[in-house]
Amino acid sequence: MALARETKVAIDAVLAASRLCQSVFKALVSTETVIKKDKSPVTVADYGAQAIVNALLNRHFPNDPIVGEEDSKDLHADESLRNRVLNLVNGVHDQPMTAEEMTKFIDLGSFAGGPMGRFWTLDPIDGTKGFLRGEQFAVCLSLVVNGKVELGVMGCPNLPIDLTKPEGERGSLFFATRGGGAFQRSFTSEVLTKIKTADVKNTSETIFCESVEAGHSSQSEAAQVAHRLGITRPSIRMDSQCKYGIVSRGDAGIYLRIPVSETYEEKIWDHAGGMLIVEEAGGAITDVDGKPLDFSVGRTLKNNKGIVAASSPKIHAEVLDAVRIVLGKSQL
Numbered sequence: 001m002a003l004a005r006e007t008k009v010a011i012d013a014v015l016a017a018s019r020l021c022q023s024v025f026k027a028l029v030s031t032e033t034v035i036k037k038d039k040s041p042v043t044v045a046d047y048g049a050q051a052i053v054n055a056l057l058n059r060h061f062p063n064d065p066i067v068g069e070e071d072s073k074d075l076h077a078d079e080s081l082r083n084r085v086l087n088l089v090n091g092v093h094d095q096p097m098t099a100e101e102m103t104k105f106i107d108l109g110s111f112a113g114g115p116m117g118r119f120w121t122l123d124p125i126d127g128t129k130g131f132l133r134g135e136q137f138a139v140c141l142s143l144v145v146n147g148k149v150e151l152g153v154m155g156c157p158n159l160p161i162d163l164t165k166p167e168g169e170r171g172s173l174f175f176a177t178r179g180g181g182a183f184q185r186s187f188t189s190e191v192l193t194k195i196k197t198a199d200v201k202n203t204s205e206t207i208f209c210e211s212v213e214a215g216h217s218s219q220s221e222a223a224q225v226a227h228r229l230g231i232t233r234p235s236i237r238m239d240s241q242c243k244y245g246i247v248s249r250g251d252a253g254i255y256l257r258i259p260v261s262e263t264y265e266e267k268i269w270d271h272a273g274g275m276l277i278v279e280e281a282g283g284a285i286t287d288v289d290g291k292p293l294d295f296s297v298g299r300t301l302k303n304n305k306g307i308v309a310a311s312s313p314k315i316h317a318e319v320l321d322a323v324r325i326v327l328g329k330s331q332l
């Protein structure tokens with residue numbers, strides 16, 4: 001299998017970081033008010049997860065640069081926060097590290113990205129708002145080679161293995177390599193299930209998913225798109241790249257992210273893994289202008305606006321037409 005060693009290391013790193021996030025949340029479950037008043041639990045978990053993943057990547061692939069969301073700037077000024085993160089990291093990592101080593105690992109994520117060579121991209125917690133609510137979040141790690149995503153791994157600790165059984169086992173891990181297909185496994189078993197997108201014949205029979213946050217994606221325009229497509233069922237609103245996971249395994253047929261702000265640039269770590277997993281499961285994805293997502297231009301997707309992902313190229317074309325009409329980008 002292509003990228004076999006990279007895939008194994010990335011899965012181990014994502015699982016370790018996911019467990020760290022879960023332990024932070026569990027420690028706070030009994031003090032829910034602390035979570036609501038104080039955003040620091042998510043901060044601690046963000047830094048801790050980035051330290052763990054970067055330490056493992058650095059051990060196995062010391063020459064690979066990393067584009068990570070977080071940096072250690074705020075930790076230098078706050079000794080108590082730094083010590084909380086360090087305790088957490090040393091609680092799950094096999095080799096104890098010093099505070100200085102930990103901040104160095106976090107700052108390995110400062111690479112600028114670009115078109116040449118290979119680099120990793122990491123979102124230590126994607127969907128921080130979902131994490132704080134005890135709902136969906138994801139740890140997302142991808143490998144980009146010469147501007148193309150070649151491997152994507154996504155750990156979704158709170159996502160049921162089977163969405164129709166919300167009380168059943170939780171913790172879904174997705175991964176894909178380019179040309180190698182997309183797979184799901186649980187957090188506890190290494191048994192792999194090949195996944196594919198839903199077989200949607202007509203857009204009206206499917207369900208779409210979108211962000212919980214109205215500030216991240218226009219829910220009113222998404223509702224107009226759904227109406228044009230004859231979709232009557234309400235959307236699944238879910239935080240984080242877990243949305244890519246549920247499209248990939250067929251729980252939803254469409255994922256829309258319609259820009260709210262003219263100036264916001266989507267980050268590469270928010271889409272790299274999810275995009276490859278959707279494509280390898282049979283889906284298609286572009287931005288709202290129909291352009292492929294361009295991971296070769298730095299830390300953001302500055303050449304793209306919004307996201308349209310669908311279960312197949314045919315459904316994608318229909319959804320894109322509807323999006324463009326709603327956004328006034330094409331004639332009726």
Ligand SMILES: Nc1ncnc2c1ncn2[C@@H]1O[C@H](COP(=O)(O)O)[C@@H](O)[C@H]1OP(=O)(O)O
Pocket residue numbers: 123125126127128129210211212213215216217238239240241261264270
């Ligand atoms: N203004 C914004 N527009 C779009 N996405 C945003 C914005 N601000 C933050 N995000 C990012 O959107 C993603 C959450 O996606 P969703 O809205 O689909 O749950 C996260 O990566 C979040 O960052 P973060 O990783 O810090 O949580």
Ligand SMILES: [Mg+2]
Pocket residue numbers: 123125126127269270
């Ligand atoms: Mg994110």
Ligand SMILES: [Mg+2]
Pocket residue numbers: 069123124125126127128
């Ligand atoms: Mg994040």
Ligand SMILES: [Mg+2]
Pocket residue numbers: 069128
């Ligand atoms: Mg963030």
